[in-house]
Amino acid sequence: MDKATLRDTVWDELESSGEARFPFPPHGRIPNFADARAAADALAETSEWADADTIKANPDAPQLPARRRALREGKTVYMAVPRLRDERCFYELDPARIDDDALDSAPTVSHVESHAEQVGPDELPRIDLVISGSVVVSEQGARIGKGEGFSDLEYAVLQGLDAVDDGTTVATTVHELQVRDDLPEPDSHDVPMDFVVTPERTVRTATPYPRPPGLDWSALSAERIAEMPVLERLRDERDAE
Template sequence: MSDVDQAKQTARERVWALLEREQAVPPGVHGRIPSFFGAKEAADRLAGLPEWQNARVVKVVPDTAQQPVRARALREGKIVYMAVPKLAHEQPFLLLDPAKLDVSPDTAADRHTATRIGKPTDVDTMRAVDLVVCGSVAVNRHGVRLGKGAGYSDIEMALLQEAGLIGPQTTIVTTVHSLQVVDGELPETRHDFSVDVIVTPEAVIRCPEPRRPQGLHWEDLPPDKVAAIPALAARHPPVHG
C-alpha cells in the first residue's frame, strides 16, 4: 500500500469510527459507503437546488445511502443511470427510465431491483449527464472526497469523461452525514475527482475550484483491476512488444 493509500485508509477509519461512536449509522459501517441516518432529508435538501431542478439526466451510485436520491429522481421523471455493481458487466451502467417502469419509483430505486430491471447500457448509447450524485466516506470543504477504497466511482467518472458525457457543465454532488464533512486536507491522486456541492441533512456546502477527471490513466491501473472490469478491458490500448 502506497503512502497516499495508507493516508486515505487512515482517514476512512477515523470517519467510520466516528459515525459508529455517534450512532449516525447502523452498526457495521466499516468498509462501506455509510448508510447514514438522515439520507432522505439530504435527498430532500438536494431536490431544492436549482442544479437538481434543471437536471433531466442524473447518474447516481448504487449505494443504499443514495437510494432516496434515486427514488426522488424517478418520481420527478428524471432519467437515472446507475453503475452495475463493481462494473462487472461489459455494459457497465443501468438505465432506469421512469416512463417505462412497471414498478413504483421507490421500488425501482432499490439497488437489487434496479439491477434486475434496469436496461444494461454502454457509454456509447448513454445521454449526456446533467448531474452526478456520488457517495463518500469522507469529504472536505474543498470538494476532495474519499470513497470506500475500491476505486469504482473514479473509474465510472473517467469512463463518462472520456465518452464526453460529463464536463464542466455537469454538477457533481455528494450526499453525506454532517460528521463525514472533515476539516483540513484529504489525500488524493490524479484519478480522483472532486465534488461541486456537498449536501447533508442540515446544510448545502458549495466547494471552490472543482476538479474533473481527465480520463483513464492506464499506467495507474493494476492489470488485475483492468481484467476484472470488462468495460476497461475492452478499451485497453494494445500493448506493443
C-alpha cells in the first residue's frame, strides 16, 4: 500500500471508530486521538525521556500532552517556527521563564509566541530527544507524516546545525490504529523512529532503517531555500567548504 492510501485509511479508521479527537476532521493533519495523554505519560516513563533536558517537539495537538509534561518537569522545549520562515527559526520554551499558571498554554500553537523566545541557529543547543507527530508508523520505526515533509526537513536542518546526530532519540506518540505492518520502505530522507508509543504499549523499535545523511539539496527548490533563511545559511556554508 502506498503512503497516500495508508494515510487515507488511517484517517478514515480514526474517524469511523470514534477514536479521533479535536481538531476535526482528522484528515489532512497529524491526527489527534483518544488517550493521547496516556501515550505521553508512557513516553515519560522511558529512561531516554528522564535523561533529556532539551526536547524538540512538533506543534500538533496529539503531542501537546508531551510538551506540557516536559515543561512541568523542567525540560526546555523547542518548536519550529512555522515553515522555518524566520531567521530565528525555533521557539525556545524555557520553563524557568514561564509562570506556573501558563505552563499548559505556553506550548500550544495559539500561545507559543507569547511565552517563547525565538532563537537562531547559533543559539540552538544539542537536542536530547525529538518528538515527532505521525499519521502512520510501523513497529520497525518507519513513519509516514501528513505529506508535506516538514518534520523530516526540520530534522535535517538540526543535523546541519549539529544539534542532533545518529545517537539522538526520536520518538512518536500515536493511537494503536496508526500502527501498521504494511508500510513501504522509507525514502532516503525519512527519519525512522526509535520509539513508537501508544496508550497501551511502548515499542522500542530497534529500527533497521538508517537515519538520513543530512539535507538532500537536490530535492530542495530555489524557491523553498529562499523562503527559509536557515536553508540559505546552510547552503552558503556548504558552498564555502
